[in-house]
Amino acid sequence: MLGHEHSDNDLSGTVHGPAIQSGKVYGGIHFHTEAAPEAAPEARGPKPPWQLPPSIRITGRSAEVSTLEGHRARATREGHPTLAAVSGLGGVGKTAVALAWLHTIRPHFPGGQLYADLGAQSPGGPVDPGEVVGRFLRALGVPIPQVPPVLAERVALYRSLTADRRLVVMLDDAATAAQVRPLLPAGQCVTAVTSRRRLPGLSVDGGHVIHLEPLGREAAVELLDSTLADGRVAEQPEEARALVDLCAGLPLAVRIAGARLAARPRHGITTMVRALTEEHDRLEALAIDGDHDVRAALDLSYQGLPAGAAHLYRLLGLHPGREFGGPVADAVLGSDAADALDVLYDASLLIDAGQAAGAERYRFHDLVRLHALAQADRHESPEERAAALRRIGYHYLANATRAEELIDPQHRTMARDFGPGPVVDAGFGDGRAGDEEAADAALDWLEHELPNLMAVLRIARPAGIPALGWQLADAMWPLFLRRKFYEEWREAHREGLLAAEECGDEAAVCRMLTSGGLGELDMDCPEQALVMFERAADSFLRTGDTLGHARTLNYRGLAHQRLGEPDRAAGLFGRAAAELPDRGDRRAGALARFNLADVALSRGLYEEAVRDAEAARDVLREAGDTYNTARADALAGRAYLGLGRLDLAEAGLRAALDALRPMSADHETARALGGLALVSEGRGQPGLARRCYREALVLYSAVGGPGSADAQEVRDRLGALGPEAGENGTADDGDAAG
CATH class of the missing domain: 3.40.50.300 (P-loop containing nucleotide triphosphate hydrolases)
Structure with missing residues (x-):
């Protein structure tokens, strides 16, 4: 399907999840x-x-x-x-x-x-x-x-x-x-x-x-002794000194050699000394700052792996991100990788990077990853390396698409290619579209995996799989919309646009332009957004996609509204509201009519605003769009306020508030509270008005900062109400916002 539709005006809702810190190898x-x-x-x-x-x-x-x-x-x-x-x-x-x-x-x-x-x-x-x-x-x-x-x-x-x-x-x-x-x-x-x-x-x-500098000999021997913890260092002190000398005093090498010996309690230290000595001439492929003995230790550790673990080790070296979970290893291997992961971890070739969604995560030390890559180059064919990289990319794409479905079922997903193999579930939660708990888990997964998703997106075109790039950018849309990772939003859509152009997929080009343009709009760059929207509109015209072109009318109207051009915005919104239902998209037409009502309200045309807002609300409710239905209720309520019809204003604003609170839609909730405060002022209830204003001020300060224009407007209204002394303690004591 050509074109797409977003929750057009919702460019400020945010949720923030926990920060996750990666593990790191600490030598010695x-x-x-x-x-x-x-x-x-x-x-x-x-x-x-x-x-x-x-x-x-x-x-x-x-x-x-x-x-x-x-x-x-x-x-x-x-x-x-x-x-x-x-x-x-x-x-x-x-x-x-x-x-x-x-x-x-x-x-x-x-x-x-x-x-x-x-x-x-x-x-x-x-x-x-x-x-x-x-x-x-x-x-x-x-x-x-x-x-x-x-x-x-x-x-x-x-x-x-x-x-x-x-x-x-x-x-x-x-x-x-x-x-x-x-x-x-x-x-x-x-x-x-x-x-x-x-x-x-x-x-x-x-x-x-x-x-x-590297550890001195005695400190390195102490580290080896504590790693083995079995008395062999005391029994073979000269051999222990020879071993740490071969490790060049580097704690990483000492620990790897010690781990290998610890796994072989019947072997003398001399065995490891002999093995490292024999490996010296075979390590030039991994020449890192001349640390030949480190490479020898890594080679020896690698050579002791079972075949399956060694295969996984090589392929995981291709992973473009910094850390990964078990499902990624499953995808890379094409089968259950849990046992092989345990082997790699026990051999000190993987580091515990903590947990996410209750699952263990891992990462390579930098030197170990380079070693894994070198082994992949040596032992895996170009075809197998390319296939493994594709499996990694398709894994992330499939799970990002699943997250997208849970978070934003209204966002029309274009066709996605998940490759020939089975998709490995990332396990970020079960649920159905619209399930708030499942949606939160999916958002948290997207946020935690964002560095990996961006890393995959960056290598998609160089790896010869450009379609993966734009599809991944598209799948991340709900995360960008709700949690405002602006820099990644911009980068993802710029790279996605290049990938779509390389594919020659005009529909994908338009998707990247419109999604990216909404990001530019949210970053207060309406000029750039308008350029992108107009390019998409021209493309839709060339390809004869009248529905896609009609959708761009709405986007272009938003850009002109942000540019302070309400007449041009209203004209575009009006065209979109008329054309979109005829093209088969009543919901998008309702959003255009909502935007038209917003322009009318800003001009003081309250009757027009009520008419358009309520018409939009009815269609959005029928479409199951709870969020935008609530926004339309609030908009109608504010229009009724302008007409002095306080009962109808309160009904619309309360309906909006009841729907918006559970969604953590702070900005829209604050706007509804501000409307209820004005209702209370109109009824001579300053105590109720103050409570609404104070809650609205907290929410506005959270999403826009205490110095934002919205927060300042509420602060001014509170100041205009004067001191609280002498207020009625009965009629004003109800909860206007509850």
Whole structure:
């Protein structure tokens, strides 16, 4: 089917789910659970974030931790923020040292702890600082709609929020000093940065940079001993020293070698020493900074895998994202991968990345992933590698489509291609379209998987599967609409547009233009939105798709309305309202009539607004569109207010409020409350009006910020009501909003 329809005006509703932090390999560490010290709560604001990975015990790094703490003490005495960077080879224990230090100072920083993996070694490239600042702002309690779209504005808000807050920030795996600078908090905060590169540029910002060298022999032997924990190191001290020498003192290599020995309790350490020595000449394919012994340890660990686990290891190296769950492994393997995943995890080749929706998630250490990729290149045919990548992509597409169906059944899904194999269910919840619990679970799944979805979308065209790209962008529509990931919204539709053009699929091109245009409209770029809508309209005309063209009338009207051109907007809405029912889409025609009523209301044409709003409401109710039915009720109620018909105004506004509250549609709920407050004012009930205004102010501040125009208007109305003293304590004590 050509063309599509969205909930056209709903560009502000938001829901926000929990933030999920990835795991990471920490060389030379041992995890243990430790109760967090009780921190003093902030005087105001949301609960402080506590995002650091688990507390750890490190080996042979006490001097480095003492150096970092000494730097903090000096900075605190001098009244400066603390910035420290820990650099070194991958697997040397940079993150372990930083975490050991930060956990010791947690009691002194009740403002919380923020953590971000900056992805210098990620296959998708380093993380954009704007994305991280946005994530930090949300963790600090900023509602998603209030997060500014521009990096400079995000940074300014972040610095304002941290100026009087004692906060710890950890920026893991940084690529450059320039990537780090926008993420530095203000005030008496502590920031720790880790990077494989030395970052002398941070010295300009007052940072203290330390570079970690591999562990000394005795510290590495201690790590091997604690990994084995069976007395073999004490029995074979010389062999133990020879083994850690072959591991070049790198904690990752020591742990991998130790894990292999631990799995073979009858073998002497000499066996591993001999094996590593024999592997030296075979490791050039994975030459990472000259660490031949690390590659030898990885090769040996890989060679000990059963065939099925080795096959999964190679194919998972192709995964374009940073972490994955069991269903992805099932999709890659084409069968149940649980046993093979357990083998890889036990062999220290996979890292526990926490849980999502009750399921375990995993990730590779950067060096291990490179090793897996090298083994895939060596042992898998180009055809099998391409097929595995397609299975990964189709898995994400199929489950994103399922989520789309649960969240937004009104959104017409275009044809989707899920490939030849069976689709593996991601397990984010059962339910039917319209089921609020199932829809919330589906939204949470989309949000958590967003980095993976975007990574798949980015590689779709280079991998020769462009249709996957635009279809994935289309399937993410409900997430973009409700949770406002603006940067991803824009990128996904730009890449989706290129993919649709490469496919030569004009219907898909138009879908990317209209969905992307609505995103531009939501980001307050109506000029760009109008360009996209008009291009889609021209395409529909060329292909003879009259229904698709009629839908663009509505979109173009929205753009002109945002541009302050109500006459042009009303003309386009009127045409859409007349043409769409004749083309077979009564619901879209009703939305156009709703938009027409909105223009009439803004002009004070209350009779016209009532007529169009109620006509739209009746069709939308018949179509099962509960959300837009409620919006039409509220619009009619506000129009009746203009006519002075308070009973009808209250009926419409209360009906809207009853429907909107369970949907967490804060902006529309606040508008309905504002209307009820005006009804109460008209009846001489200032107490009821105040209660409605105050609740509306809370909601407007949540979605648009306390300084938004809507919030200020409500604040002005409250001020105009005057003091509460002497108000009637009987008639005014009812709950106008309940």
